Amino acid sequence: MQLGSIEAGGTKFVCAIGNEDYRVQDKVRIPTTTPEETLQRTIAYFKQFPDVKAIAISSFGPIELRHNSPKYGYITDTPKQGWANTDFVGRLKRDLPVPMYWTTDVNGSAYGEYIMSTLFNEQIKSLVYFTIGTGVGAGAIVDGHFIGSLGHPEMGHVRLKRHPDDLNFPGICPFHGDCLEGLVSGPTFEARVGKPGKDVPLTDHVWDIMAYYVAQAALQETLMLRPDKIVFGGGVVSEGFLVKVRAEFAKLLNGYVSVGKLTDYIVMPAVKDNGSATMGDFALALNEYKK
């Protein structure tokens, strides 16, 4: 059986063909230009594979995912030039008459990590996936289902207790200033220390400040959802950084609830090379086909 994955990002689309074992059989990158051109090239790609039974799409957003909305399947009020109010699923369905599953980029990644855990026979019922890169987002799965009924989570914009050594940094979120994204997204390195994060060694105190905030995000998810695992992906995250995050998390939690071994609880993605969303999409496409 062939299944399709579309990881729709703000700079590129990754389209892939896989099987029901979630193995990638073919893959292409399409630069994100105008909606017309990008979706047209996406359609042309999948037209080469007439045996594809279903396609799952993990998209940048915000998106409309309420089935009872007339805008279901749309990218809604995104700041990305030209993409606001784009009928993504509707456009694809015109030319690709297969079942489609529509969700957020982080939900796709969360599902990939969830499926990967179950393949390793972990007793996982719930999982949170964070991406910390240009922006900050999170997807959450509870009992195999995505969280969010009025819409998808926007965990990037929660408020946090400020680090005592960071009180003068106003944050860079245009909507909220010092929300999570405004304090820890990749571009905060330029704003705080005048150079990109990849040039800032982990011994720099700015990483401790980052870890304090990211640990609070993990704490919020822990105390509100009590998930089995929290996965951190995205360009800002490394195993060395997560060592700091776990240490801050332990201090903040202060033993209040049990989360098991921290090295199993706060982790990097198990699927390598940013492949979580593609794997998640194959699994979601398979679910959609079986419906």
Place this chain on the structure above:
Amino acid sequence: MQLGSIEAGGTKFVCAIGNEDYRVQDKVRIPTTTPEETLQRTIAYFKQFPDVKAIAISSFGPIELRHNSPKYGYITDTPKQGWANTDFVGRLKRDLPVPMYWTTDVNGSAYGEYIMSTLFNEQIKSLVYFTIGTGVGAGAIVDGHFIGSLGHPEMGHVRLKRHPDDLNFPGICPFHGDCLEGLVSGPTFEARVGKPGKDVPLTDHVWDIMAYYVAQAALQETLMLRPDKIVFGGGVVSEGFLVKVRAEFAKLLNGYVSVGKLTDYIVMPAVKDNGSATMGDFALALNEYKK
């Protein structure tokens, strides 16, 4: 049909008999003394109603609610004198051989409010219930199911951005200092202004500070769960206070996601006289009986 409800609180147990329309037919209050005496009196009460088909228990905690744990049905490491490590459900089952449902006090209340909404034909799929009283807790329902797989939520202990006029207040939580409970539970009034909250008029600035924190708690739930409704109960909460909370919430959210009309979104309990948990228990007992 007769159904049983036990609202097990730290100062009193409210035991009630109801029918499948969730109407209370009989009710008794039992002071919370030792586990032996309190549970014995609870059992004696329900022995009078041999037709009761199932009982739901909403208990103070922390409690163990993972069915695969040997301590399932226990109140675990509570600071309440004499109650740590109490086999609550096991003790009841010895003398009351009916199906029992075991959950937290706030989950019982959340379920009562959820059921009440569905009775009014609201299109509710998810709901969060906060209690702000001696302590702070929350229960959350998504698609009809309680959130929490490693354990129940402990939303009372999240960290928050501090109000600029409250930076010197250290908070009163013995575990975390200035977590949500440490900043807004009832006893913070004594700690901040030297008198109980009921003696502090709503025009006092301390209520604005409280509203700022409670609005952040609502914001965290909004951005993480995207629930249909957030209900606030407990001794600290009044409609006048929620007016302030909604105003702070609107400022913090800054239009980022849509939650509908705030007066329908952030609300007092629909079930009057603290009856949410009893109603929720009847519904949960009915579910358990039907299994």
